[in-house]
Amino acid sequence: MTTLSEPLRTTPATPAKATGPATSRLRAQADGMAVASFILGLLGTLVLNLLLGPCALILGGLALARGTTRRGRALLGITLGAADLLLLALLVTTDGTVSWHIGS
Secondary structure, X not given: OOOOOOOOOOOOOOOOOOOXXXXXXXXXXXXXXXXXXXXXXXHHOOOOHHXXXXXXXXXXXXXXXOOOOOHHHHHHHXXXXXXXXXXXXXXXXXXXXXXOOOOO
């Protein structure tokens, strides 16, 4: 039973964020995923857009979900991954092929 003179015990509204080697390792992995997403999305516009586009989308989404500090790179990777798939759809509908070709 509590009395009026006893202070109320409250818990903080937000839990304290964990810091330490495990958190920094996960953050580094998320940063690596963001950079990999950007690079795969960029390469996917040139070659293997059927494979690299979805990989860029997935890695960018995972990096954002894990709280990367390289948020811009993850968003660019997602954007480039989507552009890869749109480019693939354009190539399939216009030429009937799934790859680039120059000339006839």
